Amino acid sequence: MRREIPLGITIFVGFLAIVSFFSPPLEALGEDFTLFFDIIAVFAFFLGGGNLVRIHANKLIKKKPDWIYSIVALLGFFVMLAAGLFKIGNPGDISTSVTAPGSLFAMLYYNLNLPLGSTMYALLAFYVASASYRAFRAKNREATVLLLAAFVILLGSTPFGTVLTSWIPDSFDFLEIPNLAVWIMSSPNLAGQRAILIGIGLGVVSMSLRLILGIERTYLGEDRG
Amino acid sequence: MDHLGLWLAGLLTLGIYSFLYRDNPWYKVSEAIFVGVSAGYWVVYEYWQNFVGKFWDQKGDQPWLWIGAALGLMMLMRLIPKIGWISRWPLSFIIGATSGLWLMLYLTTNCIAQVEATIFPLFGADFDASAIAIFSNFVLVAGTICGVVYFFFSKAHTGAFGATARVGIWTIMITFGAMFALTIMNRMSLLIGRTSFIFGEWLGLLR
Numbered sequence: 001m002r003r004e005i006p007l008g009i010t011i012f013v014g015f016l017a018i019v020s021f022f023s024p025p026l027e028a029l030g031e032d033f034t035l036f037f038d039i040i041a042v043f044a045f046f047l048g049g050g051n052l053v054r055i056h057a058n059k060l061i062k063k064k065p066d067w068i069y070s071i072v073a074l075l076g077f078f079v080m081l082a083a084g085l086f087k088i089g090n091p092g093d094i095s096t097s098v099t100a101p102g103s104l105f106a107m108l109y110y111n112l113n114l115p116l117g118s119t120m121y122a123l124l125a126f127y128v129a130s131a132s133y134r135a136f137r138a139k140n141r142e143a144t145v146l147l148l149a150a151f152v153i154l155l156g157s158t159p160f161g162t163v164l165t166s167w168i169p170d171s172f173d174f175l176e177i178p179n180l181a182v183w184i185m186s187s188p189n190l191a192g193q194r195a196i197l198i199g200i201g202l203g204v205v206s207m208s209l210r211l212i213l214g215i216e217r218t219y220l221g222e223d224r225g
Numbered sequence: 226m227d228h229l230g231l232w233l234a235g236l237l238t239l240g241i242y243s244f245l246y247r248d249n250p251w252y253k254v255s256e257a258i259f260v261g262v263s264a265g266y267w268v269v270y271e272y273w274q275n276f277v278g279k280f281w282d283q284k285g286d287q288p289w290l291w292i293g294a295a296l297g298l299m300m301l302m303r304l305i306p307k308i309g310w311i312s313r314w315p316l317s318f319i320i321g322a323t324s325g326l327w328l329m330l331y332l333t334t335n336c337i338a339q340v341e342a343t344i345f346p347l348f349g350a351d352f353d354a355s356a357i358a359i360f361s362n363f364v365l366v367a368g369t370i371c372g373v374v375y376f377f378f379s380k381a382h383t384g385a386f387g388a389t390a391r392v393g394i395w396t397i398m399i400t401f402g403a404m405f406a407l408t409i410m411n412r413m414s415l416l417i418g419r420t421s422f423i424f425g426e427w428l429g430l431l432r
Contacts, residue, residue: 006313010321017325033322036293042276043297049268069257076261084269111230113266116259119241122419125412142398149402187361188368192400194339195372201335208328
């Protein structure tokens with residue numbers, strides 16, 4: 001029963017979601033399901049937060065390598081929780097929004113979370129540069145095509161690209177690098193994007209059917225208890 | 226307080242960049258702060274936005290929202306190994322509902338909409354398209370068809386089918402090249418943003 005009931009839920013809910021698409025009285029069902037997802041997601045995030053605390057507390061208690069940084073992570077987590085859930089350091093009374101200007105939560109978000117997050121992504125610029133070095137080696141025909149497309153688009157987005165081909169006469173202006181970049185984006189790139197989107201769509205449809213028909217069951221895991 | 230926040234942001238930004246030299250305590254502290262603070266942020270966000278906003282405040286008017294809450298509570302059963310199997314119920318609900326909704330969504334927005342967008346007059350509505358426009362239209366349609374053929378794995382890519390798939394690979398390679406170029410530009414613009422924060426907002430060297 002530990003596998004049959006979940007399987008039954010998947011099949012029933014899956015069919016119901018499909019039927020709701022064709023049946024106007026059940027149309028709102030999709031929105032209700034989305035609401036349920038959001039509510040379930042809250043508990044999933046609590047589970048995630050609890051897991052973070054468990055892992056770092058375990059590291060701390062067992063004095064594993066770099067345990068000192070676990071204190072920092074836990075401190076950051078609990079300070080953010082206290083500031084957000086209990087509205088500690090919030091201006092005004094308890095009814096004031098947690099994100100109100102001047103609140104501790106907003107201060108922590110704008111001065112710690114946001115800059116750290118964007119710097120993490122910005123750091124990838126250096127690794128993208130290193131990846132470019134590897135990708136931009138024309139080892140075969142396919143790699144050469146990739147290289148050329150990326151090169152034209154990169155060059156076409158800079159003033160250097162405009163200057164480089166500004167001597168081309170107006171009647172052949174489609175050969176200017178910025179125009180070539182626009183053409184690549186709107187023709188072959190769009191064709192590739194469409195092919196990928198159609199491929200993804202067909203993949204999702206077939207995977208959804210496998211799940212709803214009960215063929216794919218790996219998400220149920222193994223019975224242990 | 227603003228001044229302290231600015232200094233914290235500046236020092237932690239440099240802390241993350243210090244990883245470019247090598248893994249070091251400054252980076253590890255910045256990383257640990259990021260992990261803790263962002264986990265806390267998302268828990269708080271989910272609590273106020275979804276739990277309070279979509280469930281607690283609405284449960285009087287929409288009693289069926291209790292089903293969502295009950296499924297959410299079942300998710301927490303994972304913490305108790307003996308009855309951890311109950312957490313499969315909300316998981317099955319999510320899988321089932323997502324499958325059903327996505328099946329229709331992807332079928333309409335990805336498959337049908339993309340095929341529909343590819344079916345259009347190649348020579349213009351009144352046969353008035355320019356030579357370049359006609360060529361571009363052919364590239365778009367042929368590229369899409371060849372790209373889809375490349376994704377057809379249940380037939381060996383040999384002969385005419387293989388040649389078509391080969392053109393499909395080239396089309397997809399152009400797309401990857403374009404995506405790669407756009408990623409580089411996005412990352413660079415973020416890098417410029419952070420650099421401008423360090424030299425402008427924090428150190429006040431840029432006016």
